[in-house]
Amino acid sequence: MCSAFSENDINTTLLVTASKDSKKNFSNLKNKIWNFYGVKNRFSIEWLNFIYPNIRFKHFFHGLFVTFYLRRNNYSIIYTRSEWVAIFSSILIKKKTILELHNFKNTLSQKIIIRLSLSNAFISLVCISNALKNELIKYGFNKNILVAHDAVDLDLFNVNVDANQIKKKYDLNMTKPIITHIGSIRKGRGFNTIINAAKDMKEFLFVFVCGHSADIEIINKQKDKKLSNVKFIDFLANAEIPSILKISDALLMTYSSNLDTLRFTSPLKMFEYMASGKPLISSDYPVLREILNEKNSLLIESSNSTVLQNAIIKIIDDKEFSNSISIQALKDVKNYTWSNRAKKIIKFMQISN
Template sequence: MKLYYVANSKLPTVKAHGVQIIKMCEAFVKAGFECELVIPKRNRYPGTGEDGILAYYGLKTLFKITEIKSLDFAGINLGSFFNKILFWIQQFSFTRSLKKYLAGKEGVVYSRDQFSVSMLDSGKNKLYWEAHNFPRKIKSSFYQNVFKKINGLVVISEGLKKDFSRYYNDDILVAPDGVDLEQFNVKISKEEARKRLNLPLNKKIVIYAGHLYKWKGTASLLEVAKNFQFSIFNFQKKTEDVLFVFVGGTERDVDKFRKKSKGLGNVLILGNRPYNEIPLYLKAADCAVLTGNKSEKISEKYTSPLKMFEYMASGCPIVAQDLPSFREVINESNSILVEAENTEALASGIKTVFENGELADRISQKSFKDVQKYTWLKRAEKIRNFMKN
């Protein structure tokens, strides 16, 4: 079966959606689809090197990538009002080229981009929309049109399904995000990983690998770093004996975060790193932290963060803030759950990992066992079966 994965996105990108799109295209091929990724021809993001898209993400299974004409206004800042106009001009430019490209072609069109879906002819192709957030204007005629056109809706969390089901009456598939198990099950020692990354061998390392958006809740982990202490065998360790490493983020967010952490000698903010290095950073860590923001619905109810599955696959003990979206996958048996937005609770959870090695080993082994069902291939197969039914 031919599947056109439509993504109006610049690829490669430092953002997580790029990983998700590319990994799903690879998985769709493994699941039996003839998958073709259709994207706009645009300038590359800074910091993504010169490698091709497939090489950047380290893929082994190849698939066709087609770049179609699209206006590109990246780097142009005319203020909020005119930037929105440029955004919509780009959207229409891409969908116009998309309609021309798909004319006369048959197959399944799959996309995270609801605008592209809304502009396509549902009579010629089966259309599927994968939603990662809940639209604010869900009652609008635009979304009613999308719902009439699509053959199925895929969402990444039960929270999304619950809210969408009030407006979309057909079947909704919940397909949480996934991970490449082989890529994150690194077969080297922690010490070797630290040597390769030039990280200290004599410190405990707490890692956060992901973006620094406000709704990600990373400010709480930075607050923990300011006064963190723990003890081993009743010997009090100092703040300097623990290194808090933040990997990821856009240039703008990283700059802001570095300003907030100014003067903290136990914080290392690395910014964006090549995706194939992330497994090494997780291997080098003693504790992986998953933060959120309970006041933001996308964090509390809707998200299915890639880092959660990557943490689980790495075998690193997880300390996670307790949110319904996270609990769809993790629980007390495979991680240490602490109250969200409570820095004292977060610090206590990290201390527990350091001070109770037996518990840390037990939850990391259980999380690795539990993540086996969250591979990209199993996700693609689940979506394929949903399409058949």
């Protein structure tokens, strides 16, 4: 978002809070970070040394710490994902504060934000789905809420890819159709459903691109089972994701009902999948249908490996159908670029309050 704001002529500074050791690691990467994330429009980055205390209200103290820093500096608008930063900034600094919310659990901080919406002229809300907006209204949020789904940088996908070269780079089978899942394989992502499908589909190669610390134990356990048609690729830089997607034959988004953010989600990878020009197979949930439909994806019952197997076979065998949903997805995703999202939010900031 910082890059997109900068592209739209907003003088943007990203505030990062972490320990001194993290700052040292960042300093070693600072000349590479733009390429790592595929960022074109550079912006300022300010590093604030803050060690999260190992106590219950650590986010409360983080919010205070950041707010006191903001108070000493002359920022016109504060845009944050931190609920406590939004609360303290709107009360103590009294400058326009935009909170971007991705989930709602009716926590203490969220209850305070709802109360502030009744009386505080400085706080406004951006959320990532209509489902989340409706939930906030139900709980009493009494101001305009902007829905801005997540997005994608289409320029990252505007590249020609040598499939054989990419397959060699990541040691992938040269002849089998490639079925790819990008992102964490933790609870609620349908990992076991994919693995169960893979066991009976030896003619396909199932590729997982993941590497979050919480995924490592799952990966190691699965490697011990030695499924020859399952391949794990470690965490990749954002700029490298398009090449993997573009050599795939089908892309999987197999969320299940036990994903804690499922009711309100707007997955980044959904937009990346759509931008790749490859067919997307997705679990069928109402919040995902805010973007997906039968014309731009293959929507299926979740947590059912047999249904998933049949969906993969349909994608591979029915080229006319696969091409049709891929082309439509590519058309639809043009409405969901980071630049367009930034324009929408900037307009909202200008008219809110």
